[in-house]
Amino acid sequence: MAFGVRSVIPNAPSGLRQSVARFSLAPPANLRTLSANVAIAAKYDLLGGFKGPLGVSITSVGAADQGSFAQSFRGGDLRFTADGTTIQDKAIQLQASFQGIHCFGNPGFGKSDSVYAIVVLYGIEQAALQTLNLPSDGSGGNPDHWDDLEQGQDRTEGQGSLVPVDAPTPPQPVHLSAKLMRCGATGECHSSDTKKAVIAACAGLGSVGGFPIGGLAGAGVGAAVGAAVGKAIADLFGLSDAEIGTWNRTFTTVEELLQLPPQNSLRRGPITFNVASDLITDGDASYSMHFNLHVLATTELQPPH
Numbered sequence: 001m002a003f004g005v006r007s008v009i010p011n012a013p014s015g016l017r018q019s020v021a022r023f024s025l026a027p028p029a030n031l032r033t034l035s036a037n038v039a040i041a042a043k044y045d046l047l048g049g050f051k052g053p054l055g056v057s058i059t060s061v062g063a064a065d066q067g068s069f070a071q072s073f074r075g076g077d078l079r080f081t082a083d084g085t086t087i088q089d090k091a092i093q094l095q096a097s098f099q100g101i102h103c104f105g106n107p108g109f110g111k112s113d114s115v116y117a118i119v120v121l122y123g124i125e126q127a128a129l130q131t132l133n134l135p136s137d138g139s140g141g142n143p144d145h146w147d148d149l150e151q152g153q154d155r156t157e158g159q160g161s162l163v164p165v166d167a168p169t170p171p172q173p174v175h176l177s178a179k180l181m182r183c184g185a186t187g188e189c190h191s192s193d194t195k196k197a198v199i200a201a202c203a204g205l206g207s208v209g210g211f212p213i214g215g216l217a218g219a220g221v222g223a224a225v226g227a228a229v230g231k232a233i234a235d236l237f238g239l240s241d242a243e244i245g246t247w248n249r250t251f252t253t254v255e256e257l258l259q260l261p262p263q264n265s266l267r268r269g270p271i272t273f274n275v276a277s278d279l280i281t282d283g284d285a286s287y288s289m290h291f292n293l294h295v296l297a298t299t300e301l302q303p304p305h
Contacts, residue, residue, distance in 0.1 A: 036069030036080035037061045043086040050210030055170030075170030094171045095294045096162040100271035104286040106151045114183040116145040116191045118198045121162045122225045125172040133195045134158040144191040154269040171295045173214045175222035175250045177229040178289045180280045184240030201232035214253040222250025247277040263294040
């Protein structure tokens with residue numbers, strides 16, 4: 001014998017949700033939980049899953065206030081409300097920007113004082129690679145190198161975001177690399193070739209599967225990214241540009257990002273920042289690069305559906 005809503009309530013609509021609404025019944029807790037899981041999962045997929053602005057989930061769906069259910073993700077919360085809508089009621093973003101470069105000494109005789117950087121920001125949980133040639137990939141339509149960068153100078157050309165401004169990035173463990181290159185002695189710079197080599201070297205890193213990762217595991221991923229960036233131009237024959245050095249830093253947990261000084265709270269001349277590289281040197285001239293990394297809560301929320 002078939003069993004369904006109509007066998008219990010004659011002339012009822014076939015859907016259990018419709019029956020609950022029509023007869024003013026309180027749905028059983030397990031049905032509300034199931035509905036919340038399905039609705040939140042659908043909204044999450046609609047927003048791009050773990051590759052989208054919410055990133056990976058950090059809790060399961062659970063009961064919240066006022067008869068709602070909620071699930072937390074790196075990039076915010078999704079809530080299934082008592083009236084059956086699904087909303088995002090918290091949004092959190094990772095902001096990262098290049099702020100400037102400082103030169104500590106002039107290069108030796110016959111070496112160019114024109115330099116450029118290939119900067120890599122790798123989101124470990126999303127396997128999201130951002131690669132920029134600075135200063136040209138920064139804001140303002142800059143050339144592909146800092147020309148005549150000499151001892152004591154600070155330069156801010158190329159200052160701008162390291163993440164796409166039109167695609168919010170959720171907080172997550174990240175790896176930051178800066179490969180600093182010196183243009184050839186004749187003044188020619190081959191930054192586009194170097195950038196392509198770095199992208200190719202990082203192409204095989206792959207996805208980690210969309211789950212929280214950090215600690216030793218995050219450090220391992222960061223080390224792999226750093227190694228790939230470091231050896232990227234080893235087989236790039238005919239490149240007249242010379243590597244000054246590569247700096248790497250991995251933030252293995254979100255907590256490390258939250259514990260950074262406030263953005264723009266540190267200063268070197270005109271450059272404000274909260275993260276500075278170690279000295280990048282070829283044993284001759286030395287440089288430091290400066291960045292802002294910041295976790296921002298925002299009120300620009302996704303509409304309900």
